[in-house]
Amino acid sequence: MTQAPETAAGDAHTRAQAMQQTWDTSFQDQVTAAAYNTAPVEALVRTVSHHLRGRIEPKDYGRLSFMEVGCGAAPNLVWLAERGIAVSGVDISPTALDLARQAFARRGLQDRLRRLEHGSATALPFPDNSFDGVLESCVFQHLARADRAAAFAEVVRVLKPGGVFVGHMLNQRHSTFVAQRAHQLADDPGTVRLKSDKVANKFDLETIGLAHFFAREEYADLLRGCATVDPCELTYELPRVESERRGYARYMQAMWIVYAVK
Numbered sequence: 001m002t003q004a005p006e007t008a009a010g011d012a013h014t015r016a017q018a019m020q021q022t023w024d025t026s027f028q029d030q031v032t033a034a035a036y037n038t039a040p041v042e043a044l045v046r047t048v049s050h051h052l053r054g055r056i057e058p059k060d061y062g063r064l065s066f067m068e069v070g071c072g073a074a075p076n077l078v079w080l081a082e083r084g085i086a087v088s089g090v091d092i093s094p095t096a097l098d099l100a101r102q103a104f105a106r107r108g109l110q111d112r113l114r115r116l117e118h119g120s121a122t123a124l125p126f127p128d129n130s131f132d133g134v135l136e137s138c139v140f141q142h143l144a145r146a147d148r149a150a151a152f153a154e155v156v157r158v159l160k161p162g163g164v165f166v167g168h169m170l171n172q173r174h175s176t177f178v179a180q181r182a183h184q185l186a187d188d189p190g191t192v193r194l195k196s197d198k199v200a201n202k203f204d205l206e207t208i209g210l211a212h213f214f215a216r217e218e219y220a221d222l223l224r225g226c227a228t229v230d231p232c233e234l235t236y237e238l239p240r241v242e243s244e245r246r247g248y249a250r251y252m253q254a255m256w257i258v259y260a261v262k
């Protein structure tokens with residue numbers, strides 16, 4: 001299996017090709033195992049609700065245009081579309097995009113769907129200042145350092161002034177990082193190569209490769225160009241029986257919900 005190079009160096013095009021193969025294989029595995037995400041990420045959509053409350057009446061949501069980077073099977077976009085918001089999505093996996101199209105068709109929400117594009121987070125196929133909101137969930141954390149910086153810059157570029165970014169990504173308090181911090185990449189602190197976790201996850205994490213666990217201090221620089229950058233901690237603890245199944249006494253699923261306004 002081709003994997004994206006670990007260092008920031010290397011050709012961006014080669015990395016994008018490797019990423020497509022990695023993610024499409026992963027998505028096909030997840031479809032086979034019935035393990036891909038079909039539910040909106042609760043804290044992410046709740047943060048969007050907080051942002052919209054007091055800014056725009058629900059009856060006017062049809063004026064808004066949101067986009068998700070790495071939309072997968074599009075549960076978050078469906079949630080927005082159900083509220084009347086016009087949505088677009090980008091994903092590097094054709095398999096994920098097929099599932100996303102089916103999700104909109106099943107619910108009769110195609111009229112809210114603007115564009116579903118095959119592409120990379122590092123070069124979004126949209127003009128500057130396009131969206132009132134951009135979402136991201138568990139995508140940027142798997143990018144190599146240079147690609148991560150490019151992906152955040154692309155978010156800022158495509159947001160309208162006053163537009164909101166809500167991202168959901170790994171936090172350094174996560175039990176996996178605490179256990180593996182000795183193996184951080186020398187040229188990219190916070191990043192580790194995932195080890196197989198097939199028992200817990202039903203599909204193989206090793207195919208995904210890198211995982212970057214963010215520190216709060218990283219965001220101000222990654223999201224420069226935003227007037228507000230507010231990373232919020234989101235941690236839940238797994239029941240002991242599940243923690244032990246993963247080889248931990250206590251397993252903390254520590255994430256960030258990053259709230260930013262351009």
Ligand SMILES: C[S@@+](CC[C@H](N)C(=O)[O-])C[C@H]1O[C@@H](n2cnc3c(N)ncnc32)[C@H](O)[C@@H]1O
Pocket residue numbers: 019023024027037038041069070071072073074075076090091092093096119120121122136137138139142
């Ligand atoms: C963990 S899944 C999350 C899917 C979706 N955001 C959700 O919450 O259900 C990560 C998604 O990001 C996509 N992805 C990974 N790298 C990408 C990249 N460089 N550009 C665009 N999409 C990417 C994958 O194909 C996959 O659909």
